[in-house]
Amino acid sequence: MPKANVTFEKIGITVTVPAGTRLIEISEKVGAGITYGCREGECGTCMMRIISGMENMSERSVLEDKVLQENMAGRNHRLACQAQVLGGDITVKA
């Protein structure tokens, strides 16, 4: 199964995960401080900044794009409950 390496910068931990895992699932288990409110991509609570590896993540859905825009998020932000890791290396500010 393809793997991805997700690094949570603030806590200094890299987690090797199967491709397709949502970032929130990793963040919760590793205790990175990103938590969710609704877990359905509406509340924006789990918004986080991707430092590198955005190209290794699933595309934003229409809903995620809308919520990020409403929260005035920059291009480097994603909702952890929506974004899936596809492979390669990804670094998150958390």
Place this chain on the structure above:
Amino acid sequence: MSTLGAIAIAPDTHWVGALDPGLREFDIILKTANGTTYNSYCVRGSSGVAIIDTVKESHAGEFFTRLEQVARYDEITAIVLNHLEPDHTGALPELMRRAPQAKLYISNKAQLMLKALVKHDGLAYTIVNTGDSVDLGGRTLHFLNTPYLHWPDTQCTWLEQQGILFSGDVFGCHFCDSRLFNGQVGDFRFSFEYYYAHIMRPFREHVLDALELIEPLPLKLIAPAHGPILRDAPRSYVQRYRQLAAPLLHNEIGASNKSLLVFYISSYGNTSRMAEAVRDGAETIPGVRVSLYDLQGGGNLPFVDLIEEADGLAFGSPTINGDAVKPVWDLLSSLAVIKVRDKLGAAFGSYGWSGEAVNMIEDRLRGLKLRVPIQGVRARLIPTDEELGLCRDLGKQLALHLTGSIEHRVIAMSELLTQESTHA
């Protein structure tokens, strides 16, 4: 309904809000000994009339009666919403129906709430930010974006020519007195302090940002959305916010050092010994001040003050009947009045049979958005030397995290899932 009419707070500017003297509990979390007011204001210029905030739906009748004393609905050109909580927007849908030509002015983050409140298609509004203004003809409303005071949407509106700040919930309080002005109403100082402590304190950093925008203004009057209108010495309330947003005491260790608080409670001294070991481990790392507190010997309020200033928190609890003990939950349920997000958290504890407390505390800490990257330590009854060693290591790891010197770890997701299932 009160017979009080619209009250002039400055030439061509009126209070048209509502009094709610019977209210004793606001939004479940706040007490009030004499009710509250929902303050709405009407500003008249030569070419337009603005309504700033409305009132709770149950008090809409009072609001419309007062509004009709100073303006016709077809004259209203602008409706400014400084904050969209229902106690200020309850009368909005009806006001929009009566004054359909009026333009709505809201902050960027208010859009989501506005759509949830006014559920009709084709809803039109103008998003405003700091630097934007609306000209009413000789009266200019300037907007100040002051988010998170106490919702993401909050803003203040500055009426330049009259030196009036329509501050929304900022500088407000739950206090009802029909004499309205701070120099005439009863003593409301405790209400002002209580409101800050419960509503604004969790957003201290945002209060400081907002004060940067507010302090340079030549203030003549502050017109908040609740409680007395601050006409006498308005700047003293701004200064009070500045004081309240500062740390309570001088921090002896200086900004470069980190603070780790270890809280514990122990019935047989086992969790207490673990707590001491966590402390001892943390103290081996320079640059971290470690403090140990027995929850049985303290009250929640001072602990909440300490937590607000701390960088890391560790909680030790025995497991009794499958749960962490009440004093731990009491403290962990008292943190809504401060910001704890992004602090470092950990748990440990002794247990007899099942030992759920540590996981439950960790879950709560994660729910509060703390970072909990180090697995807690559990010991069955009397901790062994090895288990005390694990506690010392937990303390050390926490301290290394706080000083930014933790060694980078690489782990597999499957390992995380196994840890969780063996620990549960």
